Amino acid sequence: MRIKMKPVYLAAAVAMAFSGSALAQEVVKIGFSGPLSGGAALYGKNVLMGMEMAANEVNAKGLEVGGKKYKLEIVSLDDKYNPSETAINVQRLIQQHKTPAVLVPHSGGIFAVQAFNEKANTLLLAYTSLPQVTERGNKMSVRIPPDFTIYIDPFIKVEMAKFGKNVAIAGADHDYAKAWTAAFKPKWEAAGGKVVAENPMSYNKATDFYSGVSKVLQDKPDVMFIGGASEPSALVAKQARDLGFKGGFLIMDQAKIDEMAKVIGGLGPLEGSVGVLPLAADPRPNAKLFVSNFKKIQPDRDPTSEIGLNYTAVHATAIAMKLAGTVTDGVKIREQMDKAFKTLPAENNPQEIEGLDPKGGTIANVLMGVVEGGKIKDVSLRTANAGK
Structure with missing residues (x-):
């Protein structure tokens, strides 16, 4: 049996079809x-x-x-x-x-x-x-x-002056961290520092960094270069403190100090760290x-x-x-x-x-932050990125 659709219903059906198409395109x-x-x-x-x-x-x-x-x-x-x-x-x-x-x-x-x-x-x-x-x-x-290269020199200046010239590299092992490390090492050495240990770790796959952190601390660094995503970076820092590390952390820009602090219960373990100034601490209007x-x-x-x-x-x-x-x-x-x-x-x-x-x-313009006295302070890097 064939059902014959009245013109008014046919027109309505066509209109609805085109209406649905129009909505999808919007x-x-x-x-x-x-x-x-x-x-x-x-x-x-x-x-x-x-x-x-x-x-x-x-x-x-x-x-x-x-x-x-x-x-x-x-x-x-x-x-x-x-x-x-x-x-x-x-x-x-x-x-x-x-x-x-x-x-x-x-x-x-x-x-x-x-x-x-x-x-x-x-x-x-x-x-x-x-x-x-x-x-x-x-x-x-x-x-x-x-x-990111605009951060390296001022970060080094802060950490080397405060803690010393021996650095251990314990950053992540993904491509971005490798590029950071490759740019950082010659800059640290040019400033008169020494890389005493290097042990990149799989930040995105591990949650226990005891063995990796222990390995670099054996060489008694004054500063640890760390960084990847904020959460695992925080765990690396906490592990270092738990193992007795008293030096500073130079944190590459992917990790954020404020996010790290939330993971490990505050800024205490990050005392002496240098990194990108958190947005919440940015003084600009x-x-x-x-x-x-x-x-x-x-x-x-x-x-x-x-x-x-x-x-x-x-x-x-x-x-x-x-x-x-x-x-x-x-x-x-x-x-x-x-x-x-x-x-x-x-x-x-x-x-x-x-x-x-x-x-x-x-x-x-980017701003640099340091952790001093349990607070994140703006040290006004304010270095214009010239589009390198």
Whole structure:
């Protein structure tokens, strides 16, 4: 038996079909592939929190591009800090979710994605301070944090003057930490110091660092160079203190002092440490405004640098879409990213990113923090990143 549909119902059905299609097209997605489980999960979740906070604000104000309104959505996939999984995830984000931009917060995953993102016309938002990310010439990449090499000399000056010239290297063993170590060692030695021990450890796979820390402490260092994700970095520092280490910690910028303190019950074990100044301790007006706004949403915690910088990156990407007049053309969006960063409102730019250098790295002033008397103090590094 054939059912004949009346014209009015047929028209309604067609309208509903086109309405559903139109609604689907009004969502623009930014992808995320990072560690949401394993030893670096806290790090990945902080990155994602900043992205989602920005997306919520963009949607609350309304995102209009080319005369059409869109909803911004963050699509997140867990890669467990494994670059091969990152590549698979990003391919899925591009093919299944049609993301014009993806954010990856670790250098191994970023390098894996750089093998194909240009051909896919996909903007790669690279959350790593590794300078090689932009030096490779990938025209579809933006490096979100400033180049980490600007920290090395002032960090060395503080720790060497306070504790001595013998350093033990006990950082993580992933690509980013290896790059930090390779840049740090000659600088330490050029300043008159000596590397007395070197034992990189798998921060993202282990929770007990007793044997690795014991090994480097046998050579009686004055300073320990440590760093990876904040949570395992904190456990390394605590293990060193438990084993009697009295010296200082030079903490590479991936680990954040305030996040480490939460893991080990306070700043006491981190006395004498030097690292990136936490966002909550940043005295600049933009940072104070962001911290105040963040606490309205999360009153029981402080925002981290990862939260702030990736929040800014998503806001800048939304502005770049408006400037480009498209939510699908990654090439045109990338072309507008420098201008987008430069036109960010103060409340959306807590770390005061000034724009991009010619290679696609952010230009910003960074602050250094030291732990003294159980408090994190701003020692005003304020070194402008010249886009190395």
